Amino acid sequence: MKRYIPFFIIGFILFVTVGDKVLPGALGKYSIQTRIALNNFALNLFPTVKRPKNPNARTEKQLEELEQKR
Numbered sequence: 001m002k003r004y005i006p007f008f009i010i011g012f013i014l015f016v017t018v019g020d021k022v023l024p025g026a027l028g029k030y031s032i033q034t035r036i037a038l039n040n041f042a043l044n045l046f047p048t049v050k051r052p053k054n055p056n057a058r059t060e061k062q063l064e065e066l067e068q069k070r
Contacts, residue, residue: 015023016038019031054060 015031016035020028020035022028023031
């Protein structure tokens with residue numbers, strides 16, 4: 001059984017990459033769905049980091065307040 005594992009892995013990679021172009025009907029649709037699911041899984045592994053629009057806004061606001069007090 002161990003000697004068949006590389007063939008299963010290669011077959012799965014081929015199914016995901018070119019299955020929709022080669023396989024007929026429902027199998028091609030399953031290939032597309034599998035690829036989309038794997039893409040979404042990979043994208044969700046890394047959270048999106050929302051950077052502030054103006055990282056210096058707090059400092060600028062404090063400087064303005066300081067200048068107004070003078």
